[in-house]
Amino acid sequence: MGNTAAKTALDRSAAAQPRSALLPLVLGVTGHRDLCPEQKPELRRQVQQALHVVQQQWTQSQNGAGAPIILLSALAAGADQLVAEVALDEGLQLTAILPMAVAEYEKDFGDPGELSSFHALLQRAADVITVPADASQRDLQYQAAGAYISRHCYVLVALWDGIHLQQIGGTSHVVRMKLFGEAPDGPSDLPSLEPAASGPVCHIPTSRPNSPVEANSTVRILRAAGAGKTVKSSALEQDLGIQSTLRKLGTFNSDWLAMAAGFHGRLYTAGGDLWTPSESFQNEEFLLYPCSIADAMASHFQVLSIRAIKCYFWLVLIAGMLRNFPPYRWVIAVSMVSLAAIWAIYLYAKHRDFHPRYHEYRALSEALRVQVFWRMAGLNESVADHYLTNQSDDLGWICLALRSVSLRLAAPQTTDLLAVRQDWIDKQLAYYKKSVRKNSRYSNLLNRAGSATLFIAAPTAVLRLADASISAHIGEIGRLLLQTLMKLLASTSTMALVFLGYNNIRGFKEHSKRHSAMIPLFEAASRYLADAHTPEAAKQMILQLGREALAENGYWLVLHHQRKLDVPK
Numbered sequence: 069m070g071n072t073a074a075k076t077a078l079d080r081s082a083a084a085q086p087r088s089a090l091l092p093l094v095l096g097v098t099g100h101r102d103l104c105p106e107q108k109p110e111l112r113r114q115v116q117q118a119l120h121v122v123q124q125q126w127t128q129s130q131n132g133a134g135a136p137i138i139l140l141s142a143l144a145a146g147a148d149q150l151v152a153e154v155a156l157d158e159g160l161q162l163t164a165i166l167p168m169a170v171a172e173y174e175k176d177f178g179d180p181g182e183l184s185s186f187h188a189l190l191q192r193a194a195d196v197i198t199v200p201a202d203a204s205q206r207d208l209q210y211q212a213a214g215a216y217i218s219r220h221c222y223v224l225v226a227l228w229d230g231i232h233l234q235q236i237g238g239t240s241h242v243v244r245m246k247l248f249g250e251a252p253d254g255p256s257d258l259p260s261l262e263p264a265a266s267g268p269v270c271h272i273p274t275s276r277p278n279s280p281v282e283a284n285s286t287v288r289i290l291r292a293a294g295a296g297k298t299v300k301s302s303a304l305e306q307d308l309g310i311q312s313t314l315r316k317l318g319t320f321n322s323d324w325l326a327m328a329a330g331f332h333g334r335l336y337t338a339g340g341d342l343w344t345p346s347e348s349f350q351n352e353e354f355l356l357y358p359c360s361i362a363d364a365m366a367s368h369f370q371v372l373s374i375r376a377i378k379c380y381f382w383l384v385l386i387a388g389m390l391r392n393f394p395p396y397r398w399v400i401a402v403s404m405v406s407l408a409a410i411w412a413i414y415l416y417a418k419h420r421d422f423h424p425r426y427h428e429y430r431a432l433s434e435a436l437r438v439q440v441f442w443r444m445a446g447l448n449e450s451v452a453d454h455y456l457t458n459q460s461d462d463l464g465w466i467c468l469a470l471r472s473v474s475l476r477l478a479a480p481q482t483t484d485l486l487a488v489r490q491d492w493i494d495k496q497l498a499y500y501k502k503s504v505r506k507n508s509r510y511s512n513l514l515n516r517a518g519s520a521t522l523f524i525a526a527p528t529a530v531l532r533l534a535d536a537s538i539s540a541h542i543g544e545i546g547r548l549l550l551q552t553l554m555k556l557l558a559s560t561s562t563m564a565l566v567f568l569g570y571n572n573i574r575g576f577k578e579h580s581k582r583h584s585a586m587i588p589l590f591e592a593a594s595r596y597l598a599d600a601h602t603p604e605a606a607k608q609m610i611l612q613l614g615r616e617a618l619a620e621n622g623y624w625l626v627l628h629h630q631r632k633l634d635v636p637k
Contacts, residue, residue, distance in 0.1 A: 090135035096221030098242040099147020129318030145182040147227035164193040167213035210237030218245040227274040316465035362433035369426035376417040388562030441492040446483030497590040511576035518567035521560040
């Protein structure tokens, strides 16, 4: 896509349809096909109740953003169709996840009414995705569809009798996938450990002709707990299981809507080299757009975060130095104003979450950047399968956001390895080298300044011990000079703490160290792709490099989450 055309398209899209880039809440459904007819009205009521709770909590987290809720359903007879019908009635969007082509899937519907319902729901679906799988075994196709739903939804709605069976691709199998993140049984390219894909299950007890459940059974939220296959249960209204995730997603959405108008003309700049690939890549705008949005918002909060940190430490320096001056009225006044300003900056930065927002939005944009270039290389991989799989729950929203974006990923149609090397590897390599030089310079400068001021402050203790004996022999002017010198020396310890504290919270040394470690990897990849290799070998190199970049990005995010402004003391 040419630069001018790309910029015009992006600016127009940002101005006219900011809501199209909102991150959705994704639900999934699994359940029995052979529902008891007499229980269907009650099941509809319970599904409606569950969706109302989800909608209420999602709305509360959005701060008016109004992002959609998407239901993933295979539209099989029974539970899949029932939940899809209720969801559409409640205003949710429907995405059909089919285990096989429609013509083949139709053979599963023995009842004409169920087949008619399938076609009616398919017509109302916003998207239809056919999951690729081994067509030689039908069970593996159902397994692939169930795994797809489990891995991409935040909460799985299960109309289930609670009995665990070993049937591949069955309801209990999909429930286990969601609770424990385990790979499906049988042949699969999914990893064996998938903690990032696990999550809560909204269990609606459902009778089958051969396994009735208690009539007074209530809707519960199931989550994995501890080692083994332990499951803990809670009431639906008490704990949906993803409150922190909803808050993070809602904050991203409300931030974007609040800033969309002001970002007119800036998203193209934020996307940078992503908007320069060939014309054949223009169909990937659904990736480029959220990547540019996350990058632009990260830059916005980066500026606010750095300003807050700088002001905070400047005021700490002023307040610390004034403590060593005589209690003149102006000194007291300036000290009180400085302390009040320190607290104001700390509380405001904490309330607005400048620091976490900057780093999390940057992490999301960098992960999407890797996804873009994987696609450009012809790789049919999702970054969500390789990112933050062992990090804390409060960062898990990034993986879920990546999965919601990857809902629209289809098999890549083009391969442009030269563009990958030029637009990603070589430019990222240049960025790393520049970053190492800059961060090393800042780190060394602040460390030297801190060490020097600490060294200068060392004589203060000696002068304090010798103050009485020296003052008796140096006269009034000498005593005044000595006291002034001691105050200056005492102030240098405050300066040292400010220099070292600022260096620590900005993480200059760690940035330099991490990027230094990435340089040899990108240099090796650039050399490898410059030589003649088979396309498959080149793709594997790019896949491996992307994984390293995602791991480095995850480490960077966790590191900065641990470094925040301290409570003023």
